[in-house]
Amino acid sequence: MTINKQTWPEVINQYEEMISGVCRRAIDLHSNKLVVEFELLPPMTEYPEWGAEITTLLLESLEQFNKNDGLKSALRATIIDLSETDNGLSKRTGKGAELTYKSAELCCREGAHLLSIESTGGKKLHDQALMMADMKGIICSLGVLAPADMTILWQQLVNISSASGAIPAGDSACAFSNTAMVLADKGMIPRILAAVIRVGSLVRSLESFKQGAIGPSKDCAYEGLYLKAMLGIPISMEGKSSACAHLSHIGNIASASCDLWSNESIQNVHLLSGDAPVVSMEQLIYDCRLMNQSIKDGSASQKKLQEWLVKSDIAFDPQAFVLNPQFAVDLAKVLSLDMDPLTMTIKAMDFALKAIENAYNCGDLNIVDTELPWIDRIAAELAVISTDKSELIEQVKGIYPDLDLSNN
Numbered sequence: 001m002t003i004n005k006q007t008w009p010e011v012i013n014q015y016e017e018m019i020s021g022v023c024r025r026a027i028d029l030h031s032n033k034l035v036v037e038f039e040l041l042p043p044m045t046e047y048p049e050w051g052a053e054i055t056t057l058l059l060e061s062l063e064q065f066n067k068n069d070g071l072k073s074a075l076r077a078t079i080i081d082l083s084e085t086d087n088g089l090s091k092r093t094g095k096g097a098e099l100t101y102k103s104a105e106l107c108c109r110e111g112a113h114l115l116s117i118e119s120t121g122g123k124k125l126h127d128q129a130l131m132m133a134d135m136k137g138i139i140c141s142l143g144v145l146a147p148a149d150m151t152i153l154w155q156q157l158v159n160i161s162s163a164s165g166a167i168p169a170g171d172s173a174c175a176f177s178n179t180a181m182v183l184a185d186k187g188m189i190p191r192i193l194a195a196v197i198r199v200g201s202l203v204r205s206l207e208s209f210k211q212g213a214i215g216p217s218k219d220c221a222y223e224g225l226y227l228k229a230m231l232g233i234p235i236s237m238e239g240k241s242s243a244c245a246h247l248s249h250i251g252n253i254a255s256a257s258c259d260l261w262s263n264e265s266i267q268n269v270h271l272l273s274g275d276a277p278v279v280s281m282e283q284l285i286y287d288c289r290l291m292n293q294s295i296k297d298g299s300a301s302q303k304k305l306q307e308w309l310v311k312s313d314i315a316f317d318p319q320a321f322v323l324n325p326q327f328a329v330d331l332a333k334v335l336s337l338d339m340d341p342l343t344m345t346i347k348a349m350d351f352a353l354k355a356i357e358n359a360y361n362c363g364d365l366n367i368v369d370t371e372l373p374w375i376d377r378i379a380a381e382l383a384v385i386s387t388d389k390s391e392l393i394e395q396v397k398g399i400y401p402d403l404d405l406s407n408n
Helices: 008-028 042-046 047-071 094-109 122-130 137-163 174-185 192-201 202-210 224-231 253-256 275-298 299-311 325-334 341-361 373-385 389-397
Strands: 034-041 071-081 113-119 169-170 237-238 260-262
Touching: 008 034, 008 047, 008 275, 034 122, 042 047, 042 094, 042 113, 047 071, 071 094, 071 137, 094 113, 094 137, 113 137, 113 202, 122 137, 122 174, 122 253, 137 192, 137 202, 137 341, 137 389, 169 202, 169 389, 174 192, 192 202, 192 341, 192 373, 202 224, 202 260, 202 341, 224 237, 224 325, 237 253, 253 299, 253 325, 275 299, 341 373
Parallel strands: 034 071, 071 113, 113 169, 237 260
Antiparallel strands: none
C-alpha cells in the first residue's frame, strides 16, 4: 500500500493486526518465546518518527502479551539504508546518512532490543558487475568499497545502540548475495557465481562485528554461517519458511546451524486459514518444535536432524553446498581475522570455488553442463585480481567510467 500522511492510520492498523495475530498464535501453540523483527519500509526511515511510532506500538503490544500470557519476546528494528541517495565524496555524509542514523537513534530510544540494517555501500558497482559477471568489479565492491563503508557505518550504529541500551545485532549482505541468489534462480546469472558471491560477502558483514556488533545476525544474512564459524556469534537464518518472501534452493540446509529460525517479510493478506503472518508464525513454531525436540533428545538426535537437513539439499545446488556447516568450519580455518578485507574476499571466493569443483568431481554435487565452464572462468579471473586496493580501484574505474567509486 502507499504510505503517506493520509494512509498512516491504516498503516498503524495493519501493524496492530499483525502483532496481535502472531502473538496470539504463538500462545495458542504453546510457544512462549519469540523475536519479532520490524523491517522499516523506506518512508519509515525517511520520516524517522514514523518508524519510532511503530516501534513503540509493537513494544507495547509485546509487553501486554508478556504481562497477560507470559510471552517472552524481543524486538529487532532493521532500518533502511538511505545513504545511496547522497552526493559527495563520502557515502556516509548528507541527508540520506542523517536520516538513516536518526531512524536508528529513535527506534533504539523507543526501546528496540536489537538494532540491524541491510546496508548498501558498494551496491552500485556490484549491481553492474554482477550483470556482467565481472569478478574485478564484484570483488572491488565486496572487498574494498563495502568494508570501508561498513567501518564508518557500524562505528556510528554501535554508538547509537549502546547509548540506549540496545544490542547492535549486525548487518546483512542481502543487497549483494541475495540479489545474486534471486538472479540465479531466474537463470540470469550462473548459480556457481551466486554461490561464490555468497561466500565472499562474509567479509563486508564481518566488519560490523569488528566494530562491536554481537548478534544475533540478520535472518537474510546467510553469510552469518561463516561468521558463526569464525567468531562463535549467534545467528538468525531463513529457508523454506521464508518462501513467501523469496524462492531459493536452500530450504532445509539453512536451518542446520541456526540459533533463531525466521520467516522474513510476510505480506499481510488473508489466506483460507487466516492472515498470512499468522499462518507463517504457525509454520515457524512447528519447525522450531522439531529442532528443539532434537536438542532435548540429546546430541545424537540433534546431529542426526542436522545431517538430514544438510543431505536433503546439499547435492542439488552449489548455493546449498556452501551453506554446509562443515564447509563453514573448513573455510574458517583458512581465513584469519587479521587479513585485510580485499585479500580475505579473494581467498574466501577461491576456497569456495575449489570446494565446489572438488564436490562436483567427486559426484557429490550436481552442476548443469552449461554452468561447468564458469568454474574455469571464475578461477582464471580470481588468479589475476590485484590484492593492491588502489591498483584494483583504478582498474575498475576503467571498466565503469560512469561510476564515482568514491561515492558507492
